[in-house]
Amino acid sequence: MSFHLILFLAFGAVCVGGAVNLLAQRHPINSALSLIAVMAALAGEYLLLGAEFVAAVQVIVYAGAIMVLFVFVIMLLNAGEEEETKGSRVALLLGVPGVLTGSVLTAWVVLRHSGTEAVPIGALPGHPTDIAQLLFHDFLLPFEVTSVLILIAIMGAVVLASKPESTARKVD
Amino acid sequence: MSVGVFILVSVIKSVIVLIVLLTAVAYTVWLERKVVGHMQNRWGPTRVGPFGLLQPAADGLKFLFKEDLTPPHVYKPLFLAAPMMALIFALTSISVIPFGNSITIGRMNIPLQITDVNIGLLLILGVTSMGVYGVALAGWSSNNKYSLLGGLRASAQMVSYEIALGLSLVGVLMQSGSFSLRAIVEAQGGRFLHIIPRWNIFHGQFIGFFIYLMAAYAETNRIPFDLPEAETELVAGYHTEYSAMKFAMFFMAEYANMITVACLATLLFFGGWNGPLFGPELLQAVLPVFWFGAKIFCFLFLYIWVRGTLPRFRYDQLMSFGWKFLLPLAIANLVATAIAVAW
Numbered sequence: 258m259s260f261h262l263i264l265f266l267a268f269g270a271v272c273v274g275g276a277v278n279l280l281a282q283r284h285p286i287n288s289a290l291s292l293i294a295v296m297a298a299l300a301g302e303y304l305l306l307g308a309e310f311v312a313a314v315q316v317i318v319y320a321g322a323i324m325v326l327f328v329f330v331i332m333l334l335n336a337g338e339e340e341e342t343k344g345s346r347v348a349l350l351l352g353v354p355g356v357l358t359g360s361v362l363t364a365w366v367v368l369r370h371s372g373t374e375a376v377p378i379g380a381l382p383g384h385p386t387d388i389a390q391l392l393f394h395d396f397l398l399p400f401e402v403t404s405v406l407i408l409i410a411i412m413g414a415v416v417l418a419s420k421p422e423s424t425a426r427k428v429d
Numbered sequence: 430m431s432v433g434v435f436i437l438v439s440v441i442k443s444v445i446v447l448i449v450l451l452t453a454v455a456y457t458v459w460l461e462r463k464v465v466g467h468m469q470n471r472w473g474p475t476r477v478g479p480f481g482l483l484q485p486a487a488d489g490l491k492f493l494f495k496e497d498l499t500p501p502h503v504y505k506p507l508f509l510a511a512p513m514m515a516l517i518f519a520l521t522s523i524s525v526i527p528f529g530n531s532i533t534i535g536r537m538n539i540p541l542q543i544t545d546v547n548i549g550l551l552l553i554l555g556v557t558s559m560g561v562y563g564v565a566l567a568g569w570s571s572n573n574k575y576s577l578l579g580g581l582r583a584s585a586q587m588v589s590y591e592i593a594l595g596l597s598l599v600g601v602l603m604q605s606g607s608f609s610l611r612a613i614v615e616a617q618g619g620r621f622l623h624i625i626p627r628w629n630i631f632h633g634q635f636i637g638f639f640i641y642l643m644a645a646y647a648e649t650n651r652i653p654f655d656l657p658e659a660e661t662e663l664v665a666g667y668h669t670e671y672s673a674m675k676f677a678m679f680f681m682a683e684y685a686n687m688i689t690v691a692c693l694a695t696l697l698f699f700g701g702w703n704g705p706l707f708g709p710e711l712l713q714a715v716l717p718v719f720w721f722g723a724k725i726f727c728f729l730f731l732y733i734w735v736r737g738t739l740p741r742f743r744y745d746q747l748m749s750f751g752w753k754f755l756l757p758l759a760i761a762n763l764v765a766t767a768i769a770v771a772w
Contacts, residue, residue, distance in 0.1 A: 314551070
C-alpha cells in the first residue's frame with residue numbers, strides 16, 4: 258500500500274468521522290466545527306488526487322469564508338443546545354437506515370453502471386493554468402452566465418432584506 | 430534525493446524556520462516596546478539584560494509560571510482549542526515562504542524554503558482565512574459579552590478585508606503568471622534602466638501594494654484596525670478571559686501573523702531576496718537572505734511606527750473604508766493591470 262493511499266484513506270476517515278460527528282453533536286457550534294473538519298479533509302483528498310487549485314479554493318471559500326459566516330450566525334443568535342423531540346426520534350429511526358441504503362445504492366450505481374472509472378492518484382487536472390484554461394476558454398459562457406446568476410441572487414437578497422423606503426427614512 | 434534524505438532535510442528546515450520564527454516573534458515584541466517607548470519619550474524595557482534584550486525570555490518564563498486560569502463559565506473544549514488554533518494557523522503559513530535562493534551541500538541542491546508548492550500563495554490565503562476561527566471561537570467560548578463582541582468584530586473585519594486583500598494580490602499574479610512564491614520573486618529579478626529594481630511596486634503595482642498594506646493591517650488586527658481588542662471599550666476583546674500561556678499563544682499568533690504578512694509583502698511587492706550582490710562567494714550566498722530579512726525588518730518597523738502614530742478607527746469607519754473605498758479601488762487596480770498586461 259503506497260503512502261498516498263494511506264493518506265487518502267486517513268483523510269477519508271476524517272471526512273466520514275466529521276460528518277457523523279456533525280449529526281451526533283447537540284450544540285450547533287460543534288456541528289459547524291465538524292463541518293469545517295469535513296471541508297478541510299475534503300481539501301486534503303483533492304490535493305492527493307492532484308487537484309491543487311480546487312483544494313486551495315475549497316479551503317479558502319468553504320472552510321474559510323462560508324463556514325465563518327455559519328459560525329458568525331450561530332454566535333450572533335447565541336443558539337443553544339438542540340432539544341430532543343418526538344419528531345427527531347422518528348427522524349433518527351427512519352433516517353439512519355434510509356441514508357445508509359441511499360448511499361450504498363448511489364455507490365453501487367456509480368461504480369457499476371455509470372461507466373466512470375476510478376481516478377488514479379494525482380491524475381486530475383490540478384495546475385492553476387489547466388483550471389484557467391477550462392474556466393476562461395472551454396467553459397467561458399457557462400462560467401459567465403453563472404456569475405451573472407449569482408449577481409442576480411445577491412441583488413435579490415439585498416432587495417428582500419432592505420426595508421421599504423418609508424420605514425427606512427423614519428429610522429434615519 | 431531519496432525519501433529518507435528528503436524527510437531529514439525537511440525536518441531540519443522546519444525546525445530551523447520554527448526557531449527563527451519564534452525568536453523573531455519574541456524580538457518583535459521587544460522591538461515594539463522599545464520603539465513605541467522612545468516615540469512616547471520613555472525608555473521601554475531596560476532592566477533585563479543590556480538594552481532590555483533578555484526581556485522576551487523573562488516574559489516567556491513569566492507566562493509559563495503564571496497560574497493557568499480557566500474561568501468556570503466558559504465552554505471548555507473550545508476555550509482550550511481556540512488559542513491552539515490561532516497559533517497553529519499562524520505558524521503554518523510560514524511553511525511555503527521562500528527566504529532565499531537554494532544552497533548546494535555536496536551534490537544536493539536545497540531550496541531555502543520548507544516546501545515550494547505551485548499554489549503557495551493560495552495556501553497562505555487559505556490558512557490565514559482559517560485563522561479567523563481561533564479569534565472568533567475564543568470570543569464565543571469565553572461566554573462573556575466583551576469577548577463575544579471582540580470575536581464578532583474580528584470575524585466581520587477579517588472576512589471583509591480578506592476580499593480587498595485577495596484582490597490586491599491578483600495584480601501581482603497577473604504580472605508574474607504563477608501562484609508559486611518562488612516564481613513570483615524570480616519574475617522580479619533585474620532592473621529598469623539599470624537603476625530601478627524590477628520589483629512589482631515599481632512595476633505598476635503601487636496601488637496594489639497600498640491596498641495590500643491596509644488590508645494586511647486589518648487582517649492582523651493591528652492599530653489602527655485593532656477593534657477586536659479595543660481596550661477602551663471591550664476590556665481586552667476576545668482574549669479578556671485568557672491568562673498565562675493561553676494568552677501568550679494569542680499574542681504569539683498575532684506577531685507571527687505580522688511576520689507572515691511582512692514576508693508576503695516583501696515577496697510580492699519588494700522583490701523578495703533580490704538585492705545587490707557583491708564581495709566573496711560566501712558573502713554572496715548570505716546576502717539574499719540578509720536582504721530578505723532587512724526588508725521584513727522595515728515592514729515590522731512600519732507596523733510599530735503606525736501603532737505609535739495613528740489612533741483607532743471607529744467601527745463604522747472601518748467597515749465603510751473596507752467596503753466603499755478599498756474594495757472599489759482594488760477592482761479598479763485589477764482592471765487597469767489586466768489591460769496593461771493584455772497590451
